[in-house]
Amino acid sequence: MTRQDSVYYIFCTGNGIAMWSSKDRxxxxxxxxxxxxxxxxxxxxxxxxxxHIWAPDISFYNGQYYLFYSVSAFxxxxxxxxxxxNTTLHTDDPAYQWVDHGKVIQSIPGKTxxxxxxxxxxxxxxxxxxxxxxxxxxxxxxxKLNKERLSIAEDLDKIPTIATRRKTVAENLPAVDGNxxxxxxxxxxxxxxxxxxxxxxxxxxxxxxxxxxxxxxxxIIGRAxxxxxxxxxxxxxxxxxxxxxxxxxxxxxxxxxGHNGVSTFDGVDYIVFHGYDAAxxxxxxxxxxxxxxxxxxxxxxx
Numbered sequence: 001m002t003r004q005d006s007v008y009y010i011f012c013t014g015n016g017i018a019m020w021s022s023k024d025r026x027x028x029x030x031x032x033x034x035x036x037x038x039x040x041x042x043x044x045x046x047x048x049x050x051x052h053i054w055a056p057d058i059s060f061y062n063g064q065y066y067l068f069y070s071v072s073a074f075x076x077x078x079x080x081x082x083x084x085x086n087t088t089l090h091t092d093d094p095a096y097q098w099v100d101h102g103k104v105i106q107s108i109p110g111k112t113x114x115x116x117x118x119x120x121x122x123x124x125x126x127x128x129x130x131x132x133x134x135x136x137x138x139x140x141x142x143x144k145l146n147k148e149r150l151s152i153a154e155d156l157d158k159i160p161t162i163a164t165r166r167k168t169v170a171e172n173l174p175a176v177d178g179n180x181x182x183x184x185x186x187x188x189x190x191x192x193x194x195x196x197x198x199x200x201x202x203x204x205x206x207x208x209x210x211x212x213x214x215x216x217x218x219x220i221i222g223r224a225x226x227x228x229x230x231x232x233x234x235x236x237x238x239x240x241x242x243x244x245x246x247x248x249x250x251x252x253x254x255x256x257x258g259h260n261g262v263s264t265f266d267g268v269d270y271i272v273f274h275g276y277d278a279a280x281x282x283x284x285x286x287x288x289x290x291x292x293x294x295x296x297x298x299x300x301x302x
Contacts, residue, residue: 001263001272002058004089011056025288031091034098041102042071045080055118070117077115080106101150113138122193124227135189139164162229163239190259199223202231205258212282215256220244248300253278
């Protein structure tokens, strides 16, 4: 979620990337999808892809909005991350036009033991841009971008694993041509890095999403003094060795809460995520909650 002038915008998984606008963060209006037709590069890269785009991430830099997004064959690491830019998010502005810059990074079954989905852009203290991403397989990965934020700036064979559910670092596992269960059931995804005070905070979602009342999705947290980590949880366990303190889990009221972003408006931090509302037929809904800080750890406000 971001804000331009007095209007809030949210970008979501959906055909062509779903886009919503609001003036109060409570009442949302569906805008036209970002892409009217599926990007041709994605059609060429992902067999059977028809335009359902996942997990977009919005950021602003040097007069432009950057929208990273992922395309994938469900349950496989036949996946890629692309990026589009726009000078405005106001759909009534004559300058409103998304320009797609195509593929940024791609994962290939049998070749890469990571999954190129769920991107989030974060900058280091010297303004160097990085992309954190990943789902299952070898866990969450961090890769440096070039200054223009449209391409990778380092060797993909050497990008580190920032977080995993495995107890030991798994940098050199053989690539797996199959589904996440074959890849070791490493149920971690949806990374998001946020800076607060002297720390970088790594949010992630673990266990299983999108199963209605059977969803076990939950959010975990770790922190580090350096962007590249190591990120450790409240017990001092590194997230690249299976660590991660529970930030929020589902209960009898909400199932499968997870895949969060964090935004700051007028000096207040908000956590944005989805979950199934048990009181309303288990419908999947957007939640926007205040994020408080206690002893330099985030707490979801009540």
